[in-house]
Amino acid sequence: MKFLLLYNPVSGRAQFKRHLNDIVKRFEADGLNLDVYESKAPKDLQNQASLEAKNYDVFLVGGGDGTVNEVINGIMKTKSRPRLGILPSGTANDIAAILGIPRNVKKALEMFFHEQPVLMDINQMNDRYFVYTAAAGILTRVSYDIPRRRLKKYGYLAYVFEGMKDLLHDYRFPLTITYNENKIENEYMLALGMSSNRVGGMHLANFSSSKLNDGLFEFRLFQRRRFFRTFRLLSFFLRRGKRLKEDEHLVASRFDIKTSPDVSWNADGELSDHGDIVIEVFKEEIPVYASPKVKKKYF
Ligand SMILES: [Mg+2]
Known part of the structure; x- marks a missing residue:
């Protein structure tokens, strides 16, 4: 399984960056490979998600609802459907809450490692x-x-x-x-x-x-x-x-x-x-x- 972490460094008040080390270590402990991409500008993650959707099995998304929305828009422009694991760290984290994902990054990761994903509906408004x-x-x-x-x-x-x-x-x-x-x-x-x-x-x-x-x-x-x-x-x-x-x-x-x-x-x-x-x-x-x-x- 190939994992890519896409994160927004300016989401919310808490810095997502401070979790990076723990996340990378958790993957190393299991001998799994994790690539990391930090958003440089608005819509950057959308483009990155589009480009990389075919290259990864799982996208981890660090950010709030806006960040998740960007990644979804990127994925939907392709034919690939990597699994999505949300690491909530925005001001508004409704999507993560809807999916019952813990705010604690370590607990969220354990959930991704142990649960099977489910297929969720995606909606479209114009384009x-x-x-x-x-x-x-x-x-x-x-x-x-x-x-x-x-x-x-x-x-x-x-x-x-x-x-x-x-x-x-x-x-x-x-x-x-x-x-x-x-x-x-x-x-x-x-x-x-x-x-x-x-x-x-x-x-x-x-x-x-x-x-x-x-x-x-x-x-x-x-x-x-x-x-x-x-x-x-x-x-x-x-x-x-x-x-x-x-x-x-x-x-x-x-x-x-x-x-x-x-x-x-x-x-x-x-x-x-x-x-x-x-x-x-x-x-x-x-x-x-x-x-x-x-x-x-x-x-
Ligand atoms: Mg419905």
Whole structure:
């Protein structure tokens, strides 16, 4: 087995570099070969993943959700499908949490050595791939509106403050969604799409009972109401994603969405596109390492 570690040295507050020695030693102890590549610039890991996908059996990815998203986009541009082992070290590590990967690097490595990988769905929004969330509207710009400096200083709290500021804006945008031969049309303040029950560090147990390999993606649509807007959103999060009667919940393997050109779409916490989008699910596309508990519950 050939392993390549792709890591982002500027992810999160903690330096991934300080784990490097331990990781290399752990591989040496087993007589396994590990190559290491450090990202030099944004999208560097995406290119590297594309170039190297055919040369390795396993990609280890050190970073947060943005780093994982880059590597996935690189892999999907090729025909090769190396296994993915995520070593969470970003500010936002939703993907690693969804897969039940320990924050402790040594424990995560042991999991990769002892567990069999499982095939996970990958989603596409226009020409970008993403793993777990696609959204537009209130709260969804928060992750990329925060200056890097503030994120470094306050970490996760920076998201919370930015989110509170965003609640004051009046979001309202039209969506026409075609899915499973249905069509709905309305004005919304938030379209929240997820392939699991986790977003923004929150576990929304009541969002759905979806699997990570069912070939389906899910949207919760929040209609715009002038009053009780903040209250309704809070209630959604406090009730862990429970559906309120005025909200719509859509499940499909493909969504055609028309909207105004200025609407920005977030995918895996990054700004991904504007205006009209098509979302498509590729069932069981990439082998990933996950905890035994997650494999049982979400696959
Ligand atoms: Mg699914």
